[in-house]
Amino acid sequence: MAPSDEDDDSCLLVVVLETHEDLWSALADESESPVIGNLSLTTLLQQVLVFLNTFLALNEANELVVIAACGDQSEVLYTSPSVHRERQGPKHGAVTGNASEEVLKKLHALLQEQAALPVGDHARPAVLAGALSRALCLINKAQLASAGGSRTRKQPRLLCLKGSPDATEQYISVMNAIFAAQRCEVVIDACMLGASDSAFLQQAAHLTNGIYLRPKHKDALLQYLLTIFCGDAFSRSFLQLPRPIGVDFRAACFCHRRAIDLGYVCSVCLSIFCESITECSTCGTTFKVVARTPATKRKASAAAV
Ligand SMILES: [Zn+2]
Ligand SMILES: [Zn+2]
Incomplete structure (x- = not known):
């Protein structure tokens, strides 16, 4: 069954990645069990970068944005040149080899900046709402650019990789971002790597028809990312994906x-x-x-x- 124009399988993926060094080292210390596996920031990045490169290699029209949520700031680590430049710049897919390098370079600078903050300032939970809003703004900008130009509209998708527990003080702003995503038909997928489920991400995936997952074996993260989150919306209709185990609707x-x-x-x-x-x-x-x-x-x- 060939996809029609509307089912074009190229996709604009925005990955929101929590890059809080203290958080990942705390999570790695927590799970000493070889069954669950450790996941330090380094191993997390190794696996995520392979996933990002696979996504770019999968379809040369795929576009990617990577946003780091770190402490009280969010930073764009990588943007496919075609997201902003419509007719000029390198061809789609030609930047695949540089994505990892660019992500690591910007992330290194961000972590150094965070480490220089006074003790206590960098232990705050990441601003999920800010990162989600930024991601939605970038998606909206890219969609408007494609609507005015010759490019076909990409299916927008947002993948959130989170490790810290929900910060209930961000409830209103996170829910507003989720409702905005729902209205703009942006699917939010979520991969929760912390010790407990995230009600925010469960609700986000539920309301936007996305997938919520808390992997049992964290050291096999790459396997989960490739098998569950790499496929486009069209392929999802015939894939056996994890079924939701229930959503925490508490407000x-x-x-x-x-x-x-x-x-x-x-x-x-x-x-x-x-x-x-x-x-x-x-x-x-x-x-x-x-x-x-x-x-x-x-x-x-x-x-x-
Ligand atoms: Zn009122
Ligand atoms: Zn109250």
Whole structure:
């Protein structure tokens, strides 16, 4: 079955990679078990770079952007020349050999910059929301450029490689980025390499028809990346991909940024609060607190009617 023009299998892949050196060394120390395997930043990069080069080699029209999320900043490590330059510059696919070199060079400079920060500053969780928003902006720019030019529209895809636990204080901005991706039809795939699942990434993959995966054997990351995340959207329809094991839909309250099971929702702006409020802190709507009748009394009066 040959793909039609709409099913063109070339793809624009944006990889968001958490490059927090302390995080990866902590994760490597945690899992001494040979079954689970260690994954230091060096081994992570070795495996990710092979995946990136394979992706570029798979189709000469494939385009790639690599973004590092490190501490409170995000940095673009690599951009395929064709993403910004439509008619000039090297041919598609001609930069394959330089991708690893460019990623490593920029990452080295970024890590040195982070290491120079005062102790404590570089231990903060990476700004996932910032990196996702940046990725979406780049995808949007590339899509607009292709719409105006002769290039065909690439299927945009975002792959997030994350190791740190969710930072609930970023809940609102991460969810806004996910909804923006959903609206722009950008698929978000997620590979969680930390000790526990990420509710943010589970929701992102669920809402954008992406794949969420937490590999059991982290030292076989390359195998997972090549077999699950390398295929384009068209190929996915006939591949046996991992099925979702359930999504943690818990939201974080807007008042304390805590993950909650039950909460109060503002009927005007849908803000979520962990306790009853008289005024919504987001939209300013005031609520009348109505004294609630005990359930037994309500039952009795209903029976009387
Ligand atoms: Zn709260
Ligand atoms: Zn409100």
